[in-house]
Amino acid sequence: MAAYDSTDRAILDRLQSDGRIANVDLAEAVALSPSACLRRVRALEQDGLIAGYRAELDRARLGLDLTVFIELRVGEHSRETAARIEAVLTGIPEIVACHVVSGSADFLVEAAVANLAAYERLLIDQILAIPAIVDARSTFAIRTVKTRGPLPLAQLR
Amino acid sequence: MAAYDSTDRAILDRLQSDGRIANVDLAEAVALSPSACLRRVRALEQDGLIAGYRAELDRARLGLDLTVFIELRVGEHSRETAARIEAVLTGIPEIVACHVVSGSADFLVEAAVANLAAYERLLIDQILAIPAIVDARSTFAIRTVKTRGPLPLAQLR
DNA sequence: GGGGGCGGCGCAATATTATTGCGTGGGAGG
DNA sequence: CCTCCCACGCAATAATATTGCGCCGCCCCC
Incomplete structure (x- = not known):
């Protein structure tokens, strides 16, 4: 996989600012159904574009x-x-x-x-x-x- | 609130390396019940010790x-x-x-x-x-x- | 221009997980 | 020794994630 569209961009953007957003909410934010959204997220993780999730401490x-x-x-x-x-x-x-x-x-x-x-x-x-x-x-x-x-x-x- | 014990430390440590770990698994990792664990996480968030969650991109x-x-x-x-x-x-x-x-x-x-x-x-x-x-x-x-x-x-x- | 194949979508059912109220036990302080 | 309080675990409920499935639209090849 190598092509990312604006929806992927939106997903990444959102996950960057809130890495723990519920998939349901993320899906709504990017105008997808939860299942489609989750599949995209998984693909982005699999691809390594999303390297991981971190809690940011003070x-x-x-x-x-x-x-x-x-x-x-x-x-x-x-x-x-x-x-x-x-x-x-x-x-x-x-x-x-x-x-x-x-x-x-x-x-x-x-x-x-x-x-x-x-x-x-x-x-x-x-x-x-x-x-x-x-x-x-x-x-x-x-x-x-x-x-x-x-x-x-x-x-x- | 101002006192943090080794369990809180363990929670923070874990969330730092995997910010999206399921509460159930986090609880098991730190030897707590899911409910107790979740309450601690919420408290840490409330206190600002956890500043937020981020997806880390490549x-x-x-x-x-x-x-x-x-x-x-x-x-x-x-x-x-x-x-x-x-x-x-x-x-x-x-x-x-x-x-x-x-x-x-x-x-x-x-x-x-x-x-x-x-x-x-x-x-x-x-x-x-x-x-x-x-x-x-x-x-x-x-x-x-x-x-x-x-x-x-x-x-x- | 017309199939045929493929990819990605939404829906719906199911499994997992989060969330909250409640009762209990153990430790600190009196 | 007694009491209070905090934090715990349990259990019920609500929300969310996950997967299979059929469908639709696009692209490629004929």
Whole structure:
């Protein structure tokens, strides 16, 4: 399957903003019968277009007040070190996102921690403990204006 | 309400990884009856600890292959310009996350676009069109290793 | 232009799940 | 030791999801 129409778009849009909407309501919103709607949703899931469903938690209320972006530089580049670093970074719970990036840094990671002490432990004990990493530059989120908004489906043809 | 026990933790953890799990199954996973479990979930929602539910879409499959992080610098700082800038940034669909940050930049935004042409339009026509913004430095995600992983609940007391 | 085949739809029956009232037990505080 | 209160489980009811089925419209091939 590879073709998606405006109804699929509408379904995705809706599910992005309310991932737990009842299928009955979703169907009504996109002007389909519940059964047809459900079949489309299942197909979108099967196709991998819908990667999953997540409850979004409030970081501040959880006590994970501090969001930090950390740019990492790697000393020697090789396929093996890259893979190993990725594996380690991925396994650190505090790291909620991680990208290989262009520019002066090699990795850009986003971490959620409780406070500066936790941040220090994360950086010193976990990240800088990775041998190949030679430099880290941290940027603190003072305030989050917008978090993981819906993807801009309207921008697609 | 302000106290959360390990059962709540387990519920949140589970809902983070599967936001659409049936209450029956969630209840079994956390060793509660469905009714008790549902009541806890409702309470967590009511409390705002659960901010919402989202379907997570596959950016690549959607054709939004390009993730860009853009650091913005603001010329004159004032309460009004800050508020106005935030309002504009928030309203741009391609911008999926936006933070006020420490360091050499003032804002860090994450954008999802289809390709370089779309990126250029976003940057030139929308972001740099904001008067107070004097500089933008872009970092491209070459590959995403980990996306919006679950928050590290295990790290909380 | 006229079949024929196919895909997707709605309907309806059935299975699952969510939701609410109610009675009970266990722990905290007096 | 007693009492109160909270959170639980149970059970009945309401809502929702799921599947089979027949139908309709579109596209392709003749």
